[in-house]
Amino acid sequence: MRTVLVVLFDDVQSLDVSGPVEVFNGAERHCPGTYRIRTVTADGGQVRTSSGLTLVPDHSFADAPAAHTLLVPGGEGTRRPDPGLVDWLREQGPRAERLVSVCSGALLLAEAGLLDGRRVTSHWSVCARLARDHPCVEVDPDPIFVRDGKLATSAGVTSGIDLALALVEEDIGRDIALSVARHLVVFLRRPGNQAQFSAQLTAQTARREPLREVQQWITEHPGADLSVDALAARARLSPRHFARAFQTETGMTPGRYVDRVRLEHARRLLEDTADGVEEISRACGYGTPEAMRRAFVRTLGTAPAEYRRRFRPAPVH
Structure with missing residues (x-):
């Protein structure tokens, strides 16, 4: 059982959360006992996404379970990061077996010092800022997702689905990933080094x-x-x-x-x-x-x- 712990915060991008969650949940339906999906906020209180949806988490930072996959989505809330969230990521990130960011969630990981010396990507609109503010991070603005050891970063929005499918394929095989993709009516996954733009x-x-x-x-x-x-x-x-x-x-x-x-x-x-x-x-x-x-x-x-x-x-x- 792999615990996928998704970090929530005000002004998070809802699709950055729901896209990967649907993939991991679909894999769990096809192969029970594979994934346990949990969400967490700083105080355990609900948050409002950038599109106005309200999300109610499972845990607070204080009682969050250990994460196999710690997933940090993006959104407007990453542009003015909460110091408490950054501190928690700095502490918990190295403990996770796999660290994943979607879209501008890479900004939060960079603020926590978790991207130094690593090759990463993010949404095209924040790549220049990420490179400028964090010169120790190797930012590649072109791919839709990048793997660097236990770190996986994606360009955001729908590419979070591509990355999640790649992780499912890695964890439990191509057949399950293909079944999930077919249910979601998407390709198995686009290759990570496909360009963000045509x-x-x-x-x-x-x-x-x-x-x-x-x-x-x-x-x-x-x-x-x-x-x-x-x-x-x-x-x-x-x-x-x-x-x-x-x-x-x-x-x-x-x-x-x-x-x-x-x-x-x-x-x-x-x-x-x-x-x-x-x-x-x-x-x-x-x-x-x-x-x-x-x-x-x-x-x-x-x-x-x-x-x-x-x-x-x-x-x-």
Whole structure:
């Protein structure tokens, strides 16, 4: 029996709490005796979430059970942390077998000194602050979740569900995690090193119409000739001018943008279709399965076939 102890405080983000709790509770329903979920506040009193919901905890700090997994959600309440909460985390964090933060909950762990020397992520909106205020913490703003030993941090909101599913898979196996995911109508889980944003959301939208049209063309035609020369011709600019203007206006080189679009398209085809790897590599502009394999290993740390095995939902019978 693993006790999952969820810390609550005023202005906590309700989905940061309920998302992971639903995952662990679903795993407990499928495999009784696996998880015991408890919530805790400083004084045992109820708290109000940032969306106005009222949550009633099971425990106060004084009578909280020992945690196997100590989970710290995010929300507006993390931006002005309560010193008593930070002190309690500083004391209890090292005692937990697994320390987890969702969204800006990483700010509370950092204030407690529990992230020093560790690689972490958080919601994109607080990563700069986390890095600035805590220079001893290695902040990676891109992934949806990061594992570093017994520490696990996530980007927040729905990525807390992805991280919780990964932890369930680690604890009791892929079949249970898949059953929970299917019940929640989500993929088994997105890989932790998947970017928080798609290429289209990461890159800025170009100001000039020809460049915006090129961005859209790339998204709709990942298998086309997307060389700088070809894209520059479509924008009616010289290759040199196009490359410079594209990076200035989008914050990303044309090659980097193309790489991300192709990878995202290949991932979707692997997840959503039964097409073969060779067919997908051609459709996404890689040309050969080996070129696509290199792109997957470089960015996601896994080959396309393994990615499909792990992340494509099984058919419902």
